[in-house]
Amino acid sequence: MMTNKTQQDEQSEKSVSEDDRDVEDRFNEAHRGIMGLLFAAYQLRGRKLRAAEGSLPLTIIGGFLGSGKTTLLNHLLRSPHGRRLAVLVNDFGRINIDAALVASQTADMIQLTNGCACCAVSADLTNSLIEIAERDDPPDAIVLEASGIADPNGIVQVALSNPAIRLDGSLVVVDAETLQDLAASPLTGRLFRNQISAADLIVLSKVDLADDLQRSSAHHWLTAHYPGKRVIEAVRGDVQTNIVLGIETTRDPKAATTQSTDHVHDFESLSFTINAPLNRERLQAFFDALPTSVLRAKGVLNLTEAPSHRTIYQRVGQRWSYTEAEPWNDERPHSSLVLIGPAGALDQATLEEKLDACCADNNT
Numbered sequence: 001m002m003t004n005k006t007q008q009d010e011q012s013e014k015s016v017s018e019d020d021r022d023v024e025d026r027f028n029e030a031h032r033g034i035m036g037l038l039f040a041a042y043q044l045r046g047r048k049l050r051a052a053e054g055s056l057p058l059t060i061i062g063g064f065l066g067s068g069k070t071t072l073l074n075h076l077l078r079s080p081h082g083r084r085l086a087v088l089v090n091d092f093g094r095i096n097i098d099a100a101l102v103a104s105q106t107a108d109m110i111q112l113t114n115g116c117a118c119c120a121v122s123a124d125l126t127n128s129l130i131e132i133a134e135r136d137d138p139p140d141a142i143v144l145e146a147s148g149i150a151d152p153n154g155i156v157q158v159a160l161s162n163p164a165i166r167l168d169g170s171l172v173v174v175d176a177e178t179l180q181d182l183a184a185s186p187l188t189g190r191l192f193r194n195q196i197s198a199a200d201l202i203v204l205s206k207v208d209l210a211d212d213l214q215r216s217s218a219h220h221w222l223t224a225h226y227p228g229k230r231v232i233e234a235v236r237g238d239v240q241t242n243i244v245l246g247i248e249t250t251r252d253p254k255a256a257t258t259q260s261t262d263h264v265h266d267f268e269s270l271s272f273t274i275n276a277p278l279n280r281e282r283l284q285a286f287f288d289a290l291p292t293s294v295l296r297a298k299g300v301l302n303l304t305e306a307p308s309h310r311t312i313y314q315r316v317g318q319r320w321s322y323t324e325a326e327p328w329n330d331e332r333p334h335s336s337l338v339l340i341g342p343a344g345a346l347d348q349a350t351l352e353e354k355l356d357a358c359c360a361d362n363n364t
């Protein structure tokens with residue numbers, strides 16, 4: 001005899017499978033944690049770290065995609081703070097530093113006139129940190145901008161396997177405009193909340209864009225979910241340097257490592273390079289037609305309407321902007337665009353075809 005499933009049956013099936021997933025998640029986390037530490041220990045073998053034990057304070061800047069991490073980092077680099085920082089970023093191309101501050105630049109390092117240096121940390125954070133600790137003249141502090149889909153607990157775990165490093169603290173940048181949507185979405189909610197709980201300090205960004213209601217409900221939500229956590233507001237990353245570099249965490253960072261979860265597989269990032277100049281009107285129609293599930297888009301564009309310089313395109317949620325940037329000078333103009341959305345939601349070939357149709361010389 002066929003029976004209909006009751007709501008209760010469905011709920012209990014669901015909670016069983018969620019429990020299974022939690023167990024699996026925890027197993028994977030533990031496995032990744034152990035493998036990460038073994039790998040770090042292997043890399044450290046025989047290396048001579050010049051920096052003394054615990055002498056390199058590390059500050060982590062975390063926060064969801066597009067929340068304003070790079071903006072805050074740029075503000076920090078431009079502010080006089082008298083410290084020589086080693087800055088580690090995922091997305092080297094977008095570190096947009098005043099030309100006047102740049103002393104020299106190579107493919108993977110920007111040396112600044114104030115003694116700071118920015119390096120790209122791609123796959124191997126352990127090795128980047130070892131290289132810093134091995135320098136003859138180690139920096140005063142390290143600042144790391146996490147990827148927007150990273151869980152900072154995992155980063156802390158890797159960083160602290162290097163004996164020269166101590167965690168000064170981690171801050172999370174939270175976009176006041178998108179907070180409620182990100183917290184409520186089944187795709188982003190868990191990661192978003194993990195990022196906040198991993199942080200010592202919450203920087204509520206873009207308060208200039210949020211209306212009064214969004215702003216007060218953002219504070220209300222943060223206080224209700226993270227009582228006791230310090231929250232400061234920021235406009236374009238204008239947080240005082242002594243706050244960013246003086247978090248002085250009182251939490252036991254090792255205690256947090258068990259909560260780290262890998263969300264990389266929940267999201268997909270597609271990259272495009274287009275050599276022919278793009279027509280701005282057609283491109284805007286392309287952007288308008290993108291699925292609303294696209295969480296982040298950013299690009300350095302070569303537009304027919306502005307052939308001499310780069311145009312930066314930024315999209316976070318439904319808000320977008322074009323900004324004029326540096327001239328192309330000797331570099332051959334081209335466009336690069338990155339779109340980030342839920343895994344499986346975007347199709348590279350279809351989008352490539354649509355982007356080709358945005359080229360000014362394409363009349364199809």
Ligand SMILES: Nc1nc2c(ncn2[C@@H]2O[C@H](COP(=O)(O)OP(=O)(O)OP(=O)(O)O)[C@@H](O)[C@H]2O)c(=O)[nH]1
Nearest residue numbers: 065066067068069070071148205206234235236314
């Ligand atoms: N109006 C306003 N815009 C901001 C503020 N902070 C950041 N933005 C803008 O938000 C967009 C994303 O900022 P980013 O600093 O690139 O964000 P991100 O967190 O580094 O982004 P990902 O690296 O892609 O995760 C850019 O267009 C910034 O100019 C702010 O306080 N006010």
